[in-house]
Amino acid sequence: MNMEPTGIVERLSWSPVELASRKARSLAGVVNFASGSPDPLMIPVREIMEALEQTLLEYGASALGYPGAGGLPELVEELKLYVSSDLGVGLKGDEDLVVTSGAQHGIKLLSQLLLGSGDVVVTEDPSFWEAIDPMRFQRARIVGIGLGENGMDTHALERILRKGLRPKMVYTIPTCHNPCGVTMDLEGRKHLVELAEEYGFLILEDDPYRPIARNPPPSIKSLDKNGRVIYVGTMSKVLAPGLRIGFAILGRELAEELSKLEQHDFSTSTIIQLAVARILRRGVVKSLLPRLRRHYEEKLKTLVEVLDEKFPERYVKPDCGFYTLLRLGRDAEEHLPRAIESGVIYVPARDFYIESKPIDAARISISTPPKEKIAEGVERLKRSLEAAG
Amino acid sequence: MNMEPTGIVERLSWSPVELASRKARSLAGVVNFASGSPDPLMIPVREIMEALEQTLLEYGASALGYPGAGGLPELVEELKLYVSSDLGVGLKGDEDLVVTSGAQHGIKLLSQLLLGSGDVVVTEDPSFWEAIDPMRFQRARIVGIGLGENGMDTHALERILRKGLRPKMVYTIPTCHNPCGVTMDLEGRKHLVELAEEYGFLILEDDPYRPIARNPPPSIKSLDKNGRVIYVGTMSKVLAPGLRIGFAILGRELAEELSKLEQHDFSTSTIIQLAVARILRRGVVKSLLPRLRRHYEEKLKTLVEVLDEKFPERYVKPDCGFYTLLRLGRDAEEHLPRAIESGVIYVPARDFYIESKPIDAARISISTPPKEKIAEGVERLKRSLEAAG
Incomplete structure (x- = not known):
């Protein structure tokens, strides 16, 4: 057998x-x-229903065709505006935004794209099971770093880097950590970016809760100058997780590779992409x-x-x-x-x-x-x- | 760097x-x-709109929560009825149906689950690029078998098996082949199942066009007795590809592994799953x-x-x-x-x-x-x- x-x-x-x-x-x-899941009371059911109806009325059957790789231009454009103006994340000129079926789908695809046997990923200990498991599936080795009231202990990270650990990537949920609820302070964020420069690793910034946090520190992405940070976000905590709309922001070349990989599943619904673009355009979010x-x-x-x-x-x-x-x-x-x-x-x-x-x-x-x-x-x-x- | x-x-x-x-x-x-994509004229836009509306009216915010792994019970049940009564595919008692974001997402997940470096996959030559590429990504070796008017030349397959090739899997689009349009006849299907038994390989039956074919031969799955066939189907050619609803039918244990893997992306929209279940229940399909x-x-x-x-x-x-x-x-x-x-x-x-x-x-x-x-x-x-x- x-x-x-x-x-x-x-x-x-x-x-x-x-x-x-x-x-x-x-x-x-x-x-x-x-x-x-977000609070059912806070899910804008009526606005989502209207957006679905209006999308079908406007686009007809073409709202129901294949989505194409990497996301529909209509949604990519609205999400770029949203992250810049509402989240303060910002896209550099040499970066692009790729639509995924939720942040988790993005993390899974990035794991497939970037990680292989023997690669080391450093993350907060504890970390979010759903994000770590796809990395383990790629046979990456996961190394945990303790976190305190100000998020990941980047000094502990620096010590193990000095001892010779060479991670391919640091995966972090710096804002309203899952499962700990703590937020990495500005100093920690700057330090992490410095370490990424010095030791040559990528930072995967998983940031689903930024939209619902009051005055969070700037994103790690916004502190980065050399394209070392991949930013992953989602509409799941803002609109609804059942829509399955997330996104990754990353350097243009890597964004193209991610879109090519996304061809393998083509999993983000066309009509939902168009409806979420409409919701964003209407200022609902x-x-x-x-x-x-x-x-x-x-x-x-x-x-x-x-x-x-x-x-x-x-x-x-x-x-x-x-x-x-x-x-x-x-x-x-x-x-x-x-x-x-x-x-x-x-x-x-x-x-x-x-x-x-x-x-x-x-x-x-x-x-x-x-x-x-x-x-x-x-x-x-x-x-x-x-x-x- | x-x-x-x-x-x-x-x-x-x-x-x-x-x-x-x-x-x-x-x-x-x-x-x-x-x-x-299917003919825009044949996409039931009005029925899809009504189903989305009715789903939101009935379920409210809970139609917009996380989907859970492997598909919602409401949709799994309706799809089981559909494949049995309308497609004649049938599910055995020890098999299960897993919802995926289109057939392609199913094929990608199955490639991740089943294929690794050095594994051999035999397929019709030519075959569908989008299905083969995820297998190549897993570093599987793809071997092509010519196809004639009656589909894959299973005698050519038998010859290379006799010479010692040991595929892990045969991937086939037996009904209305993509890109050739031919259909494997009953004799070829039976022969393929016999070869799978004798040489110990899986058959991945990719069958998106069965619903639109008049009197196609029975599915390879229905000829199988020992759980050697994994059947992949989709609502893309029947309803609309923009919904991203597909499914895999496979042995219960493997179905559970597939669902666990699907946790890594959780990519099938909850509201769309519920709406498609409603469309099926209403007899629209x-x-x-x-x-x-x-x-x-x-x-x-x-x-x-x-x-x-x-x-x-x-x-x-x-x-x-x-x-x-x-x-x-x-x-x-x-x-x-x-x-x-x-x-x-x-x-x-x-x-x-x-x-x-x-x-x-x-x-x-x-x-x-x-x-x-x-x-x-x-x-x-x-x-x-x-x-x-």
Whole structure:
């Protein structure tokens, strides 16, 4: 028999987020701390519906043809304006923007394009499982660097570079980190770019939460002078993840290679691309942003207040975004069924860690539960832990 | 510097279809023999719009959340019914259906899952560039087998198997071949399954045109008893390629691995999945199929009549689907600008070939041009060739 996948199955597993989300979908009345989806209340359903209708009315059947590689010019143009004017990311003259089916698709394609067996990728420890797994699939070696209140410890990175480690790439979620909620400060960002120059590596800046952060530090991309930074963004946290619209900004030559690779899946829906271009053109996103920032900021503040009361010293204080890490004091995976019985669900975060794998870490997300349920969710979690002894 | 992709750029190039399609998009009044998109006249724009609206009204924001790996249960269920009742493909009890962003995304993921350096893939020569390129990217070796009026020459395949070739997989487009238009007969299909049993390889059956073929032979999948066939299909030729909905049918364990890999891109839009499920549930596809079959059959007949008149003995007589291969008698790539000046565009088909690369082959597709323009397109092509001397 010759039917086994080529030595690859051992590299594939289920994402802890996927597993927790499956459980969450079947549960009613449970406070969902597991999802990375934006708040359903903040998804502009009506505007999306109108944009889909108007797109079909305007383009007819041609809104439903093949998308072409790398994204439709209509959407590329609007996204370029959006990142420049609303995110302050900026595109240099020798750079281009490639549309992908969400940021994750972009990270997967970039992993395929840039990483091979033996390549080293440095990242924050913990990091986002869904981004790291495609790199592992390429047989890259992942090296974790601790992160503190100001994000990745770039001095620790410098020490291992001095000792001789030569990464191909540093992958970072510098703004509203997933799963930690911290933000890399300006000094750290500058230092990272200096190190990239000195030691000759790429930086993959994964920045999904920038649009919902109030006054975040400038993007690492904007501090870069020599095309060392690839920026990945998404409309998932701003509009809706179900649209599957993300993008990568990178040097023109690499952008062309990425588009060629994207021919292999051609996976971003044409009509959705046109509809999102229309939404951007109409200023829907621009007017949403201040509301989104306020909304998630208030929810996160609510979480911090109740964690300070119920679990002091047991979590990382988040700056922005959806997440924090909470140490449960017992096996988070094992405890999950009891937590669900108590009416709350989280993502066991062990597999987000690169080096040590603390079994008691839980990712808590405030994106999905209504603000008024956040305290109750934490209270339920606390009770379930106490009941477990 | 350390910025180059990992020895991969030399494996990436532009698809001849993509390049011709880009040219076609900028041209008005040109007879488009280049596109593999279905006829815009046959795309059910109104039904798609209604399905999108109804989906958003019914599900609200939850139609816009993350899709989850492997496809939404609502769509998986409808697609299973569709392939069983309308395509006669059938799913065995130990098989599953995985939703992908079009068939091409499925083929790419399967290539990632199953193929590595040194693996051999046998396919018809010529074959579809977009399907072969992801296999080449995995560093598989592609071996071409000639095809005649009855599809792949399985006796030629048997000869090279006897000589010792051990493919991991045979990739085939058995029904309405792309770019040749021929269909593998029942005998060939049975023989191929026997060879798969005897020599222990997988068959990847890429079957996008079955829904629009009148009385095609049974799928290779339906002749298989031991899970050796992976079936890939799509809604692109039936509804619209811009939706990006395809699927793979395969053994349950492999289906789970495919879904795990699909987590790396999560690229199929949630709302589109729900809308296509609704379209299938409403019977829209079932009632479309007879019209589609008649429509494309008539267009292909028109093409055959005019080719018999203008280019006798210079093309492969197609059975069904969108395509045939025409030998221009001069360099098809070089001639393309002159053809476009004369008001007709095709895909130079050299890169569809695996072994020999005949420079004068052109893929002619009848899907996009109106029926009454087909003769004119062929006439323009003939005149442009005559003018070129």
